[in-house]
Amino acid sequence: MNIPVLILTKDESSQNLLKLFIEENKSFNFLASTDDFEKAFLAVSELKNSVLIIDISENEDFAIDFIKKTVEKNPECKVIALTENYSAETVIKAMREGAAEILRLPLIKEKFLKTLEDIKNAFDGKKVKSDKCKTISVFSNKGGVGKTSIAMNLALELAKNTKENVALVDLNFQLGDVTTFWDLKPTYNLSYMLKNTDTLNKDFLLNTLDKYKDTSLYILADPPYFKQAGFVSESDVENLFKVLKTSFSYIIVDTTSGFGMKTMKALSLSEMVLLLTTMDIPALRNCQRCLELFDSEDFEDDKVKILVNRFMETDDIKIEDVEKLLRKKVFWKIPNNYFTMMSANNLGVPAAEVNKESNVARSFKDLSILISDSIYKQNF
Ligand SMILES: Nc1ncnc2c1ncn2[C@@H]1O[C@H](COP(=O)(O)OP(=O)(O)O)[C@@H](O)[C@H]1O
Ligand SMILES: [Mg+2]
Incomplete structure (x- = not known):
């Protein structure tokens, strides 16, 4: 299975970095990056299984609303939220509204790759047990x-x-x-x-x-x-x-x-x-x-x-x-x-x-x- 990944961020350097990381996992396929919410929404709606990576550092409430709207319309889309303002409040809000994972910016490569792997397992219907109980x-x-x-x-x-x-x-x-x-x-x-x-x-x-x-x-x-x-x-x-x-x-x-x-x-x-x-x-x-x-x-x-x-x-x-x-x-x-x-x-x-x-x-x-x-x- 090749899972298409869309990136939604204004920041060009993080677009490029994410693209490189995604290429390391053969199950995923970088599709496009954009800073346009509407375009991203339409693109996700065209796909069956997909991953949307979205930077919610700016306009957090708007971005989290967007996640909610996207996941409600496309339950097969897994959203990874990224943020510079990593707090309990933000984590809870993003995940409650449907993000599959939220990661801190600047991104730590290992954590990102582990998240992709978890998402792949979720698509495959595999249950993953946390390393530690x-x-x-x-x-x-x-x-x-x-x-x-x-x-x-x-x-x-x-x-x-x-x-x-x-x-x-x-x-x-x-x-x-x-x-x-x-x-x-x-x-x-x-x-x-x-x-x-x-x-x-x-x-x-x-x-x-x-x-x-x-x-x-x-x-x-x-x-x-x-x-x-x-x-x-x-x-x-x-x-x-x-x-x-x-x-x-x-x-x-x-x-x-x-x-x-x-x-x-x-x-x-x-x-x-x-x-x-x-x-x-x-x-x-x-x-x-x-x-x-x-x-x-x-x-x-x-x-x-x-x-x-x-x-x-x-x-x-x-x-x-x-x-x-x-x-x-x-x-x-x-x-x-x-x-x-x-x-x-x-x-x-x-x-x-x-x-x-x-x-x-x-x-x-x-x-x-x-x-x-x-x-x-x-x-x-
Ligand atoms: N947040 C809450 N708001 C209102 N009532 C609560 C709340 N949490 C627990 N209760 C009620 O308090 C009572 C005691 O709760 P319980 O869980 O049995 O306490 P414990 O196990 O510490 O003895 C129960 O009737 C329960 O429904
Ligand atoms: Mg008791």
Whole structure:
């Protein structure tokens, strides 16, 4: 297959450089470069599979709108956005509106070539597993702050956006939070798997485990009130993660409140810990204590990310106050949306299924884009 590539930028030197890079991959064929949006749009509309490389550094909003319009009309076109203003906000906006990838200018050749290769695999229908599996735990020492809601919706959005295999591990055991939320009856119980990690392998995991609807999200949980199959130790958790890492690109862990040994093991094995808080003094105090404990456990400062849940603009406490108190930046905030979250619980479905345009569903999606993108770029 020879995939035509169109370049849309004003900058002649980057047109030339891109052309040279494209010629290095025989699956792609440089078609034309232009600085005219209309022409590019018409050209893409004439093609079946194609790649459009677009510089969005100038007139970012206009360029991102153009990406949206192009991808909506031509779902077979993969867009690579380039920008000098590489920020979380820009990355999320571009990817949310349909860019397949966004790369920083000046362009790094290896990253560009890797992106082309990923796009080729996507056209071939090949699933690519990220080189490394990333484990992300959602934690708070307080109940009811949204750990389960966030772990589940984030895991699902990661699966939908990356199409890679995502494992959601519910460490609540007998309480079966995850299975209750989405009304699931897992064929294999997590505690059984934890006691038999030596018999687990890739085939078993990917062929036998239940997928959530027709996504690439796999759920590892116990049903509620399940009598646990024997005592689960820290090393069982460690072994399970080791096996999961061979088959999954992401492991998302829903934890219980408290610093139990299994939870601490999961946190210490995670590449990222999303530490949840709400914007009230008791939750923030709690969060402060968690940070102190993580510090004494020698967790890398950067691995722990503050996530504010149930955020409201009108709160008395402001984000700046939180950052001052915790002496740490807030990584992400999820808006309070009682109506959507309550309907999701009552219907036993994810937030996006209640209303994918709701602020809370968009926030889960954007968080997943940020996390998958920063992983890809090895930013954390
Ligand atoms: N952003 C949000 N807006 C409104 N309600 C939320 C939000 N996040 C979670 N909730 C609700 O808060 C309650 C507790 O959430 P849950 O995920 O069970 O917390 P945890 O796992 O920390 O105990 C649930 O009823 C959930 O629907
Ligand atoms: Mg929970």
